[in-house]
Amino acid sequence: MKQYFAGKQHNARCDGCRKPLVGARFKCDTCCDYDLCANCLDMRVATGKHENTHPMILTSPQILNKINMNDFRLGDALGKGAFGQVHKAIWLPKNREVACKITTINGENRQLEESFRQELAAYTELEGAYIIKLFGYGERQQNLVRELCLIMELMGRGSLKSVIEHSNQVISLRRKLNMACHIVSGMRKLHRHGWIHRDIRPDNILVSSNLWAKIGDMGISRVFNPAERQTLLGCAAFMPPEFYSGQYNQSLDVFTYGLTLNELFTETFHCFNPQQRQIRLARRSPICSGLIARCTNRTPSCRPTAVELESILNNCNRVVNNHITSNHHDYDNLSTQAKNDIMIKVCADHFGQRNMQINPPSAPPPPLRNQNALAEKFHIDMMRQFDGFCQAQAHHSRAIQPPEFEELLKFCRQKPDDDMDNAESELDEEDNEN
Numbered sequence: 001m002k003q004y005f006a007g008k009q010h011n012a013r014c015d016g017c018r019k020p021l022v023g024a025r026f027k028c029d030t031c032c033d034y035d036l037c038a039n040c041l042d043m044r045v046a047t048g049k050h051e052n053t054h055p056m057i058l059t060s061p062q063i064l065n066k067i068n069m070n071d072f073r074l075g076d077a078l079g080k081g082a083f084g085q086v087h088k089a090i091w092l093p094k095n096r097e098v099a100c101k102i103t104t105i106n107g108e109n110r111q112l113e114e115s116f117r118q119e120l121a122a123y124t125e126l127e128g129a130y131i132i133k134l135f136g137y138g139e140r141q142q143n144l145v146r147e148l149c150l151i152m153e154l155m156g157r158g159s160l161k162s163v164i165e166h167s168n169q170v171i172s173l174r175r176k177l178n179m180a181c182h183i184v185s186g187m188r189k190l191h192r193h194g195w196i197h198r199d200i201r202p203d204n205i206l207v208s209s210n211l212w213a214k215i216g217d218m219g220i221s222r223v224f225n226p227a228e229r230q231t232l233l234g235c236a237a238f239m240p241p242e243f244y245s246g247q248y249n250q251s252l253d254v255f256t257y258g259l260t261l262n263e264l265f266t267e268t269f270h271c272f273n274p275q276q277r278q279i280r281l282a283r284r285s286p287i288c289s290g291l292i293a294r295c296t297n298r299t300p301s302c303r304p305t306a307v308e309l310e311s312i313l314n315n316c317n318r319v320v321n322n323h324i325t326s327n328h329h330d331y332d333n334l335s336t337q338a339k340n341d342i343m344i345k346v347c348a349d350h351f352g353q354r355n356m357q358i359n360p361p362s363a364p365p366p367p368l369r370n371q372n373a374l375a376e377k378f379h380i381d382m383m384r385q386f387d388g389f390c391q392a393q394a395h396h397s398r399a400i401q402p403p404e405f406e407e408l409l410k411f412c413r414q415k416p417d418d419d420m421d422n423a424e425s426e427l428d429e430e431d432n433e434n
Helices: 038-042 112-125 160-166 173-192 241-245 251-266 289-295 306-327 336-351 371-400 403-412
Strands: 009-013 020-022 025-028 035-037 056-059 072-081 084-091 096-105 134-142 145-153 205-207 213-215 271-273 278-280
Touching: 009 035, 020 035, 035 038, 072 096, 096 112, 112 134, 112 145, 160 205, 160 251, 173 213, 173 251, 173 306, 173 336, 251 289, 251 306, 289 306, 306 336
Parallel strands: none
Antiparallel strands: 009 020, 025 035, 025 056, 072 084, 084 096, 096 145, 134 145, 205 213, 271 278
C-alpha cells in the first residue's frame, strides 16, 4: 500500500506530525477534518479530540477522479432542481449505469459554481453507507457555457418522494422503519462531522432497488458554525420557525427529518401555510408519532439530536424484529395490511405510542440577537436533550412496564457506537401485496 501511494501529494497536513501529507492519507470517520499520514497511523498518534480507537478511512486524490465527460452517454432526465439536472447515464469504459448531475454555468448564474464546489466537498468529506456515493466529477466548456458534472451511484427506485407517490409496490411499515433508520444514520454522520444539510426531505432521499435509503443532494449543505448567521437557503415548506430568523443549528435537519418520517409513514404531505409560515401534520403517523412530534417541535432545544434518534429508531427496529421472529413465524406469508397491524400493535405496546400527542403549530420565536449566546445555547441544547427524553420515556414506562422497554432505556443511555453504520443488517425482501 505504501508503495502504491508513494509520492501522492495532498492539499492538507497531517494532524499528527503537522507535516504536509505525502503518500497514503487516512481520514478520521468520527472527527471533522482530521487526517493522519501512514507513519502517524502506525504509531497510533492521537491529538486534540481524536482518539486512536476512531475508525480511519484511506483516501487519495485518485479515489475522487476527474472523469472525461466524453466517457458518458446521457440518457433520460431523472429530475431537475435549482442547482442542476440529473440524468441517467452509461459510464462507457466501465459499462456501468450511473447518475450524472449536470450544472450549467453561464454569465448569469456563476454563483452555481460555488454550490457545485460545496457539494463536491461535502461528498468527499462525508462518504458513508447512508450517503450517496460519488464516483468522480467532470467539466467541459462549450462556447460560453460551462458544464460541471457529479457522477454518482444510480439508485434504482429514484427519490423517496417518487417511491411514496408512484411505486407499484405496497411497502410495509416494517420496511419503512428500516428506511427511516438508514436516513437517520446518514444524518448522524453529517452532524458528527460538523455539517448541516438544510434540505433533508423525500425529494433528496434516494432509494435503491432493495429499498436501501441514502441522503443525497448536498448542494446547500455546509460546515455548521453556531457563531455565524445562517443563510436563508432551503425548501420553505419544510423549514422550522427559527429558519426565518437566520439563526438556526443542526436541529433544523431534525425538524425536516421529522416531516420526512411523517410523509414516509402516512404517504401524505403535510399542510403548509406560506403566508403565516406554519406547518401542520395533515395525518397522524400510525407509528412513531410521538417521536415525530418531538422532531417537529417549534422549540429547537426540545428536539432530539441525530445521535439520540439513531439509537431510538435502531432499538425500535430491533424490538420489532425480535417480536416478529419470536411470535409470527408466518409473517412473510401475511398481507401488507396484516404486517402493518402487527407493527402498529408492537409499537403501541412497547413504546406508549397511543399516549403521544402532536404539538400544534405556533408562530416563529423571536430571533436571538447575541451571537455568543447563540453559540452557548447550541451547546447546552445538544447536551440536555437526551436526558429530557429519557425522563419522558421513564414516565410512560412506569405505566406500561414491558421488559423490552427497560432494555431500550438502558441502551439509549449508553454512548452510541461509532460503527453504527456497519451494525445494521438488511431485511429480506417482502412479497408485494396483490
